[in-house]
Amino acid sequence: MALAVVRLLFPAGTCAIRAGSVVQKAAVHSSAARSLRYGWWAYALGERTSPRLNRYSKIICVDGNLASGKGALAQQLADKLGMLYMAEADTFYVDKMTGEKQPLPLSFNGMCSLEKFYTDPKAADGNSYRLQLWMYAMRVLQYSDAVEHLLTTGQGVVLERSPFSDGVFLDAMFKQGYIRKECVEHYNEIKNISICEFLPPHLVIYVDQPAQEVQKKLKQSGKSYLQNVPLQYLQSIEDSYKKSFLPKIRETSELLAYDGSQAQDVERVAEDIEYLKFEKGPWLEQDDVSYHHMRMLVEDKQRVSMLMSxxxxxxxxTIGAHDFDEKYYAYRSLPGKKYARGYNEDVGDKYIWLK
Incomplete structure (x- = not known):
């Protein structure tokens, strides 16, 4: 399957790159080739998570329709509260995790195209569902990065959307006839066996922008492929948020909702967060033992990616064995990909025989 290609991209010890920060992790130095990582020995020797957590050690997800203003709110809110801002994951999120200087070809990034989806959402090659499933995988990987950052440093994280809200796009695609019923069943099966491994965000902030206003903003954007996004598709996303996602997420997470103009008042949003008591949700039931197992999961990106396969x-x-084999060797032939990082002469690695 397309997601199986993810496994090619995570050599042992891979760590996610975080905007503007390098996280130091308590661990035992196991070899010269691997960075220090948290593990069983670190926990046995006394490393604990709870002492570093504070009131703002939270995961906040800002949700909303396309071009609703959620990105600006998320970034300003993170700056205001001293939290880490993580921009919405795109189809090339894996490249950011592995530190690529230039994005790899689409064949190593889900074999899907966002631009093609908006210009030809009913493409016969199945691009729409590959894109949807790949984006769910990217959001899961990003969410695992957010949880890892929270538990490792104690600093809260503000995200744009999350794997918990990703299903609104699946609903909209199906309602507009972009994907088949079998795709919906497959997606739900994947989500049911993967999302249960993660705790929901502490807080969800929903920016309510009417579909008509969203369409106007998209027409004014500089991206040509967003000029003609159907109003029905945007309305389906809005309906799915209000009828499906928001009623469900408020059972486990705090929920704040604002219209487009209210969302621009960051001071007000920050003040509303101050008044929240965060007295519901599974995060209240956690202790250092569960935090330990959570950290072990989220730092292992291969293990996380396998949840979605x-x-x-x-x-x-689905791709055939021969196609997968071809992609595997094509990936290994890329500069610096033949051996583990630090052992490739073709990209200037030196003193390999001493490592």
Whole structure:
């Protein structure tokens, strides 16, 4: 399957790159080739998570329709509260995690295109569902980065959307006839076996921008492929948020909702957060033992990516053994990919025989 290609991209010891920060992790130095990482020995020797957590050690997800203003709110809110801002994951998020200087070809990034989706959402090659499933995977990987950062440093994280809200796009795609019913069933199966491994965000902030206003903003954007996004698709996203996602997420997370103009008042949003008591949700039940197991999961990106891979045939995402083999060797032939990082002469690595 297309997601299986993810496994090619995570050599042992891979760590996510975080905007503007380098996180130091308590661990035991196991070899010269690996960075210090948190592990069983670190926990046995006394490393604990709870002492570094404070009132703002929270994961906040800002949700909303396309061009609703959620990105600006998320970034300003993170600056205001002293939290880490993580921009919305895109189809090239894996490249950011592995530190690529230039994005790798689409064949190593889900074999899907966001631009193609907006220009030809009913493409016969199954691009729409590959994109949806790949974006869910990217959001899961980003969410694991957010949890890892929170538990490792104690600093809270503000995200744009999350894997918990990703289903609104699936609903909209299906309602508009962009994907088949079998794709919806496959997506739900993948989500059911993966999302349960993560705790929901502490707080969800929803920016309510009417679909008509969203369409106007998209037409004014500089991206040509966003000029003709159907109003029905945007309305379906809005409906799915209000009828499906928001009622469900408020059972486990705090929820704040603002219209487009209110969301521009960051001071007001920050003040509203101050008044929240955060008295519900599974985060209240956690202790250092569960934090330990959580950290072990989220730092292992191969393990996280495997949560979203099941052996099931679906034409939109399935590739043959020969095609997969071809992609594997094509990836290994890229500069610096033949051996583990630091052991490739073709990219200037030196003193390899001493490592």
């Amino acid at each position: 099941i052996p099931k045939f679906l034409p939109e995402i």
